[in-house]
Amino acid sequence: MFSGNGSILRRAVAGAATMLAVTLSLGLSGTASGDVDTPRAEQQTRAEEQPQKASPAEFTPIEHRYWNDPKLRKLLGHPVDTEYHKDGISYQEYQNGWMYHTDDTGTHEVHGAIADRYTEVGTHETYGVPTTDELKTPDGKGRYNHFTGTKAIGIASIYWTPKTGAQGIWGPPRQFWAKHGYERGFLNYPTSTTTDTPGGKGIYTHFRGADHHGASVYWSEKTGAHSVQGAIRARWLKLGAEKSWLGFPKSNEYGIKNGRRSDFQHGYIIWNSKTGKTKAYRY
Template identity: 40%
Template structure:
């Protein structure tokens, strides 16, 4: 889930807010909602007093409960959205039971049937280019083609054969009567070249050929649906646009157009109250006009002041000055509790990293780094100290790919990076493990194996460009010629040391220690060490 928090979330910590669900299209990605990738949703809703709820993923799902698993997924998204998610939002995210839902394309279809199948759950439902008659002639076949194209899914795994009653149960046209009392918004283009399309050489036809056909299909089913609503005496705001194809710029336009109706249905103000600028925060805002206008006044936070803007926040204290936090880094900071959390106040504004790949902010007790590939993650404490001493993101580990977590079975912590991880425990401190040594460590069971926590970061190069890590219970050695292998503290390790370790006549280990009849043995590049009956033999 992604959540765009209501305008007054931080400035009024005792307030609760309605929810606006925004559903994605058929090609929904697993890393981020299309609404925040393709539209200005984040900045548009910054001054709106609703919590915007963005499910992430669900490619070809139609946000429904499927009959059977298919292609590695067994979607149960209607149950999730209407039964499992609301208590979490209401108990943990200061969200009320007043809800609206908007969807585009597949999500528009889903918005309408979810509202119809769960009467009273949504006070508003909006479809932008949705397919609002799923059982009419040719539509099951059209959905099958679309789902096969978007992820290789079989429509019968979702609702069965077209004769199955589940098709009718998920058809907005058939379920239309259940939408009485819901504020409805329906829009679709004509398929003809519009203001956001690239014209082709044929009059009225854009280069978005697929989007042209899809929008015509949406238009036909939306017209049938609207006619059905009219016959039932159910009011709806219906917008048949004279042009436009099946594409994101039109859905962003409709998002803006629908807002006054959404606001009225959810009982919030259409427009934000006026706010002003002053002091160091005002000076920082004027120096960064890309932040857009303010959406709140200044308000108190732990240790200082803050003010929210359309595209970010500015924090201030006497010790840290005024600093800008924005984007995905701002989201990570918010999720960690902001100034009241473990990071404290920002000590820098967002900056670009030297390698040009990412962005970062430093805080009183840590940092947050972001790249498009890794997302935004905080780094703090002893793990941050080690990472910074190795050169931050330009060091051997690269960027963080996860947040710090406690190790599950032992007193310690670990954080993943692009090329390895940093482990910390009270007895060993912070040490990095990377590359093929990290692969071997994982194969052995990480800190839960006899190796325990690392006692050093990777060392080397040593003989033949090899490297090694020390652990509580032994070492792991790697070289290009031998690969990565562990060696326990004990008799074999001690004898290998007497032979000169990897620099001696035996070279690197080429196996882990293994048992044989009456003893244990380990193989090396140029020989073996055997312990049997208390005797040590080097061969």
Template identity: 35%
Template sequence: MGYPVLGPEICGLKGGGCYQMFQGGAIIWTGTGIQISPAGPIRDRYAAMGFENGVLGYPTSGQVCGYAASGCVQTFQGGDIYWSPSSGAYAVAAGAIRSSFQRLGSENGQTGYPVSNEACGLKNGGCYQFFQGGSTIWSSATGAHFSPFGSIRYVWASQNFENGWLGYPYTDEYCNSSRECRQDFQGGSLIWTPTTGVSVYRR
């Protein structure tokens, strides 16, 4: 961490927290204990999201590296920040999208690392987040489901995503041993086979 800079320990943060700045980052204390927030892209993202006053709250772990593709992760009260050289640093906030990400294997699964933060404001209050392998889309009616880049997503996009007649997905894309893949939506299903491409089925 190097030498302390910018003066002594400062308290009076949210929830009675304290911090002190060092050449290599900050040491932060709260009821979650003492954690290090080292200088770098993860701390930069944490700063951009409002430090402890934002959705992430205080860190609950140190920064841990050695993840897939030379990635690093730090866990916070309200989610995690992931970083890799190819994706940059983005948060996966606690909630349905994070649960879907973890269910699919986190950065080791088909999603890969996040390449955006979660954003809301879609039709009927929906939210989405982009990952290296596609996007996860959530609505209160359907839950959170992953839409991987590929032929099925291309056809869904051609029908104006959740704003079209297909609406939101209510399953992930799933495949069988015959290499047939399918994803079900509010308005119908898209089914892909190697020989026929994508077929559209309305409800």
């Protein structure tokens, strides 16, 4: 009797336990899926986080970096459109910038004001793909990205400071600037993006320079790349720059007795240290 009643009791208890387990299972399942108690905001958050839990094998290099770097996701914002792949270049646009990947350069981001300038000039079709993330300049006053450039312009960079904005620099002016110490040299930061001269015979970039007159690097096929700065630059620009009778610079500024001098295609300008005045001369 006791054995039989015990068997009945155990079956009853087991049945109740089974029903409780099923109930708990359904409740937990409903909670996990968001069907019962999960607020919509929490459901959305979990949905946004879901790609992070995917297998790395399912990611492209761009996706892998993006979904595994919370700071980067916050910096770039949400993806815009889809990831594109062409001629060995993969790229993805985001709300606040771009990410690019090639086998040679790896995966790098461009964001903020530098990304705006990069987009404005034509992205990788003009400047090539980024070879760095946005980095702080050695003097701590600015930010920059380097790019592969193209056959047409050579290596390119975009530099930004609060005072100069984001400016692109490439070709001979960039080479000259790099040779003379980048932003820590006498030219300081670029204040314009490298562009063709109005007559199409050369290219130039303006810089902050060492004083309020600023500085520039002009290049033409006949003269090469040379800097013009200070009061001599101010005089040359007033006369019409390369379109004036002086033409393109063919020397950098150099010291002479009681002053400074720059040579141009058809003449030269002297700055007198005693008077503080400049004067242009023909050869």
